[in-house]
Amino acid sequence: MSDRRLANSQLGSLEYDPAPESATIAKLKPSYGLFIDGEFREAESDARFTTVNPANEEALSMVAQASAADVDRAVVSARRAYDKVWSKTTGAQRSKYLFRIARLIQERSRELAVIETLDNGKPIRESRDVDIPLAAAHFFYYAGWADKLDHAGFGVNPQPLGVAGQIIPWNFPLLMAAWKLAPALAAGNTCVLKPAETTPLSALVLAEILEQAELPPGVVNIVTGDGSTGAALVEHLDVDKIAFTGSTEVGRMIQQRTAASHKHLTLELGGKGANIVFDDAPIDEMIEGIIDGIFFNQGHVCCAGSRLLVQESVADEVLRRLVRRVEQLRVGDPLDKNTDVGAINSAAQLLRIRELTDFGESEGATRYTSSCELPQKGYWFAPTVFADVSQSHRIAREEIFGPVLSVLTFRTPEEAVTKANNTKYGLACGVWSEKGSRTLWVAERLRAGVVWANTYNRFDPTSPFGGMRESGFGREGGRHGLEAYLNV
């Protein structure tokens, strides 16, 4: 046979010119106050902090640092709105407010997408195609429950809890706000929402939308600040319910602090999701699914498929294709419409990712890192895959919350299940196979709140999401998502 010496074919040889979305679409103000009782106002001490664009470390705006006194004002306002207005508002009326909010989000979707990308660092394609549409859809879905609570399966005329304190993370700022506010309001509660310290802006623009929707003052209050603001909210005596999404570490503290109180609690915490790949997986879609599972949103996803459990018989071929695909990921300016992977949200998070990844190498795993060029300014981490990982390695057990995948192997379905479950977490898993019976067999044995089959990181307002064990308790989305906000 002749030796052909044909050159390899270069993927991505057609280079794309920059296609930047314009930052001015965000119409950002130089500063934002707290949103309490239907209006924006400064923190009582006038304290403020800067929020920064993680892609270039430039200041975006100043927001208020809410103190315990500010939090108290917000809770008082929420309580008054609950007693005097919202608890007397019919389901049909609440429904129409929520429909209005959904529509307004749709109308201002482009502006919101740019804000989200600037503040969080995620690619504009993701904000535009995933975050914002899902946020609107979440309001649409729960709008339709507000006037049908009798049919939600919790008995006739289920009652709300009262005032809900809600603390959300920085990875999907607007979407997490929607996940918290929509069901709470539909069920008849009033809210005090505390956005994450590094991503307050989209929630504050949401406040403008609530004003446009003419939501009665005090029904939703938004208090920005750091961890101390959240702590004040958790400890406030007149809050009936705490809903928290964030790290297991902080979730544990909140559970401890509220243990002796009357407060209802739901927690959505960390995870170490396993993406299980059988030898009969649809190969190209599976590679995409693994990529989506860990590099979507820079891996800043609690349910990320951060472990790949691949059947040993196909491990080499899968790894080869995976590395090739990782090399194709476009990492860079989040405002560029062709960017696949954006910036890490903060310096602190970047340090943590690097710490764990360095440890991964020292543990003996084989590290592949994308050869992509990273911008000079900003917080960046190149997509990384660790092969030859063992079950006992730290990088197989601890949540990295970054674009880092750990690859392990298995031989039988039983072993895959055991390895997937061998974690204190229990949030999400993926299963890749064309054999339905086996997929279902594996799914029912996985100790995870969400199982994705032949797909990953799919979210829908109708589909309940949440974890088992130390990934938290309670569900968001679906009929089940109402339970967290009803006194049932």
Next chain:
Amino acid sequence: MSDGRLDVRKTYKLLINGSFPRSESGRSYEVTSAKGAFLANVAQGSRKDVRDAVTAARGAQAKWWNATAYNRGQVIYRLAEMAESRRDELAEHVALCEGVNARTSQKTVSSSIDRMVWYAGWTDKIAQVLGATNPVAGPFFNFSIPVPSGVVGVVCAQDSSLEGFVDAVLAPLCVGNTVVALASERRPTPGVLLGEMTSSSDFPAGVLNIVTGLSDELASVLASHEDVDGLDLSGVTSADADGIAALGAGSIKRIYRPHATESVSSLRRLRAFVETSTVWHTIGQ
């Protein structure tokens, strides 16, 4: 008009497959207000119009059901938006047709719009309420989902010209059926107006079809048409109802007759036009 200006009067036509044709029979009949004043010459639909409407509804049904529930909800919510923005027109017709005062008619329009919003919110929830996973005694994943019956013929309430129309038409629509509606014989115009609004609400052609005319005659046509899967007999007088229902039995149609004391939040009308489809799938390595 006090300034002597002549206004441009409206022709009330049928709604079939997204277009507004006159009756193929060319006939019309006079509709008067409750007080007896001339309101309009409304198209007198024929059996052929009903046949065309059923064909249109059948042609549109697969696509309507294959759209996402979210999309169906958005479409119905948009109808509510349209109705709200044209509420005065609707109120005027309700007042004229039903012989009530402006305040009452405005209340009727408000509650009709709130009903539209109620139905819009059902599209992506009915499966969660009527569906189930069933714990069968064996290694099977077993789930039941509600699927639409198909094409539903609706004889709208004779007296409640808007609210009754909304309930009869949106209940089957929101669970995925397509509809051929016979508007109230004596009070058709509010329903016809709402039909016009579907045009600007992103309703795909053929999802809702409206035929005006002599209810009894057209009801029999709908009832005996074998390609109609379900029948809502709200607008059939009790004397005729049994006969019409018997006609429907010919192709085993699902027949719905409202109870006198049916509550507004009852799901009976939604359940009337869904079928439960149950799937088994083995579980094993």
Next chain:
Amino acid sequence: MTPRGVASVDQVSTAPLRLVTEQDRSVQIAATLAVPTIESEAQLKALLTSLSGVDAVGAEARAAKLSTRSIKKSTKLAAIEMAISMVDLTTLEGADTPGRVASLCTKALRPDPRDLTIPSVAAVCVYPDLVAHARAVLGSSPVAVASVATSFPSGRASLQVKLMDVREAVSAGADEIDMVIDRGAFLSGRIGQVFDEVVAVKEACGDARLKVILETGELVTYDNVRRASWIAMLGGADFIKTSTGKVTVNATLPVALVMLEAVRDFAETAGPTIGVKVAGGIRTTKDAIRYLVVVNETVGSTWLTPNLFRFGASSLLNDLLMQRLKQQRGAYVRADEFSAD
């Protein structure tokens, strides 16, 4: 100097990385030709069954995501010119005449006579009995003469008739033959017959290059498209082609994706680089560029030439010319700027 993979903040890891090489990030075309010899239908069936399935939802999602790529400015201009050079300018109507074909050939050679920097298209595509006329106009120009054959578009005739169709086109001067596979045979499981026909037609082609039309709209499922692609490639196809353009469903982005994945895998395992032609329903520059993006990100540089990628189209050419002019002038232009051929 910041080591790869780590941002410029603070201390940096010095542990060794497994360096990703150029090999790792490209399609590694097999150094040695190793196309399996198919000796029986059973063997072929076993090979096809061993291919991975395609998850339709995943494939469509990938294609949809690729179609969100924003192609602007110089990339867009380059893509438009590339697309022009990849067009198989086509006329396949019962009413075709020598005059029509002559007009088409003139346009194919010089899409816009006012601007000679615009490349010629790759080929003209006509029915077999018009090949001689096309040849006469095109002479020995770089624009190839492609002929459909094998009882295009249905393929419903005896093998004897189909081969005669091919031979006549070839002797009339066709450089390329676009054949159709027997979809009836494929769908009823007679894949050995499908394979044998490709082999026979390839032989009858002589020096002419063979494009094998799968008629993906009739195959319906992506699994079928993958399998039919492999049958054609194993049988000796130089190109695999989506459609005749004569049925309701023609080329789609996900189908093209699946076919490109097939040629990629074939090149990596068996060796030969097989081309892909998308045909039917591609009317706008936007569509064409979307296909080029899929080629770029699935198979890469080797396939981004008319040698291995084609658009079977007619009205697409004018839209490409219009968009090119718009890029240069900065304003939307009239359709009448260009000949209505």
